[in-house]
Amino acid sequence: MKERDRKLSEEDMLRVRALRLIDDAFMTVCFDGYIEGAQLLLNIILDRDDLTVTEVRSQKVLKSLRGRDVWLDIYATDKEGVRYNVEVQRADKGADIKRARYHSSMIDADMLNPGDDFSELNENYVIFITENDVMGLNRPIYRIERHIEADGYLPFNDGEHIIYVNGSARVPETALGKLMSDFFCTEAEEMNYKELSDRVRFYKETEKGAKTMGSVIDELREEGEMKARTENALKMLANNKLTLEEVAEYSGLSLEKIRELAGNKTA
Template sequence: MTDYNDQHYQEIMQRIRGLRLIDDVFMTVCFDGNIEGAQLLLSIILDRDDLTVTEVKAQKVMKNLKGRDVWLDILATDKEGALYNVEVQRADAGADKKRARYHSSMLDSNMLAHGEEWADIRESYVIFITENDVLGLNKPIYHIDRYISECDYLPFNDGEHIIYVNGAMKGSDTALAKLMSDFFCTEAKDMNYKALSEKVRYFKESEKGVERMFDSLEDMRNEVWNESKNATRIETALKMLAGGKLSLEDIASYSGLPLDKVRELAEAKTA
């Protein structure tokens, strides 16, 4: 039974009240499966009225054979099969240009099934919504596409698109500025778009919504704790490997890591 007077519970509830869509943990919960909200978001950012979103998933994992997987905040698909990865970033470092390139490449690498042709690669969009103007050019939105520089910057039209939305520019009366204003609201009553405000209200004001949000924050807290604990175990194992006196089995036992992970560390050390 939940103790509503418990200090930890009160701290989590205070955090829920302060969450905004620009906070990734809240954004992913509000947009997961929210086709109406995703369609509104993408239609405004892309300035299109012909977009039909068919699927929206939050925290989608895309695998890399070399081990550098990516967790996508939002992955949406439209009726033409185009993919849209939307990321919210409060820290400038999280919206690095190379990261946008990497996300784009991961979309491509996961798009083709065995036997499909290169021509079957569909349009892809990586969209970073940032709290600050990370590109520093004082524009509300930046569209990054490939061009042929020797031909008066003729569009290359390879279907890859990277977009940065500057959340710092939200004071005007445009649809994009109103959207960005919604991303920084803590209360549903202050928002412009119903498709977004209804979700915010649900996860902040309804019993079931708050319960789910509470669980999401607890899961994130536990994940951070486990990652920290695992990092400590790896550090311990590396020190034991450097000593060269213990067997891999003993190192696994003392560090608390699986034997396969210790073998992986040992192989990396000698590579």
């Protein structure tokens, strides 16, 4: 069925209205191909006003011949050829520091063709926007750079940059704080930046916009079904009258999942 022919229920529309930019599925829809939004985002995070984005894609796949492929939430390029990967992570474990390292290495590998000189590598930025302060130092932003240990720390200048943005630090007096506030807004009219509020309003308040989010709505439906099945399974486990196999059969969840729930219940 074509996306424009999908019939959205009232429940679907309510799910869409509850989405925020910190929800990665919604964020990737809003930023896909949206140069103005990506440019605003990067200029604020990097504390610049001169960065010009020339291309932006969401859900970009970087393939590895021997290792693990990566799906990038946002992958942007500026007029200087610098590459930017922006990831939103609500779960702390999704923002593991070695994940940032791996993303950076995959972006580097994607830049060079066979025979290219290593000097042709452009700078790359891996930026994690996290719901919580995963670094635990109560700062709004963390900039990670390599340094040389020699009578102090000298910049290594290899062109790799890793940044963590603490989404819980929403200081209203700063541009970054206003941006993070926008990432947690459910209502477009409450957002600070027009580039973001206009985009959010299109996808959340117009039927045309909502209908283009078929995959997101399907994902939300699946999450809703999984939540209902999990709640049902927990009720059956609480009765202590059914075997784990029976709970799995009646709830529609896997036996492995039921064992996990049973373990959590007794922990």
